[in-house]
Amino acid sequence: AQSVTQPDIHITVSEGASLELRCNYSYGATPYLFWYVQSPGQGLQLLLKYFSGDTLVQGIKGFEAEFKRSQSSFNLRKPSVHWSDAAEYFCAVVRGSARQLTFGSGTQLTVLP
Amino acid sequence: EAGVTQSPTHLIKTRGQQATLRCSPISGHTSVYWYQQALGLGLQFLLWYDEGEERNRGNFPPRFSGRQFPNYSSELNVNALELEDSALYLCASSSGPRERWYNEQFFGPGTRLTVL
Numbered sequence: 001a002q003s004v005t006q007p008d009i010h011i012t013v014s015e016g017a018s019l020e021l022r023c024n025y026s027y028g029a030t031p032y033l034f035w036y037v038q039s040p041g042q043g044l045q046l047l048l049k050y051f052s053g054d055t056l057v058q059g060i061k062g063f064e065a066e067f068k069r070s071q072s073s074f075n076l077r078k079p080s081v082h083w084s085d086a087a088e089y090f091c092a093v094v095r096g097s098a099r100q101l102t103f104g105s106g107t108q109l110t111v112l113p
Numbered sequence: 114e115a116g117v118t119q120s121p122t123h124l125i126k127t128r129g130q131q132a133t134l135r136c137s138p139i140s141g142h143t144s145v146y147w148y149q150q151a152l153g154l155g156l157q158f159l160l161w162y163d164e165g166e167e168r169n170r171g172n173f174p175p176r177f178s179g180r181q182f183p184n185y186s187s188e189l190n191v192n193a194l195e196l197e198d199s200a201l202y203l204c205a206s207s208s209g210p211r212e213r214w215y216n217e218q219f220f221g222p223g224t225r226l227t228v229l
Contacts, residue, residue, distance in 0.1 A: 105155045
């Protein structure tokens with residue numbers, strides 16, 4: 001069975017600092033990976049996705065993620081965090097035929113002024 | 114272009130009652146997905162509908178059911194409500210499976226269901 005692990009429940013960074021959110025997956029075949037962000041009281045917004053090809057993918061709001069097959073990881077990064085980035089971030093994987101997203105438990109990001 | 118809409122925003126019910134949640138997909142999308150986001154349990158897949166048919170179901174009891182209408186909107190029904198059904202229910206839509214094996218799912222703002 002596929003699974004997604006986000007080892008950090010809560011991360012606090014100062015505004016302007018760099019950010020890395022970790023995601024590890026367990027999946028037998030080539031994974032299709034996603035990062036979503038959820039602000040309080042809102043739905044999920046897709047930040048970026050990886051299907052194949054270049055292992056470094058660029059997303060919206062200045063985020064990027066790198067797929068590392070050898071480490072089964074898909075970590076999200078941002079070089080300089082803004083206060084508006086405070087939210088909860090979810091990593092997800094999809095199993096193609098079923099099309100359902102399997103989510104990690106999420107990482108809550110707090111940004112200090 | 115309007116995004117995925119859900120109604121109501123909040124819903125309060127008592128144990129044993131039935132709840133009906135509604136979702137309107139993005140225009141042109143034929144697939145609708147339902148997810149439950151419960152405290153402590155994270156985001157879990159509930160149901161997938163496409164072209165009016167149930168295509169896949171998550172690990173939930175049969176009292177969770179739904180349907181998709183000819184205009185591709187969808188309803189999620191939860192019968193015999195239990196306290197642990199309290200959660201945010203998110204609906205997502207995407208273009209249909211014939212176009213590509215997978216397309217991005219766009220999420221609505223959710224319906225907060227509280228069971229007292």
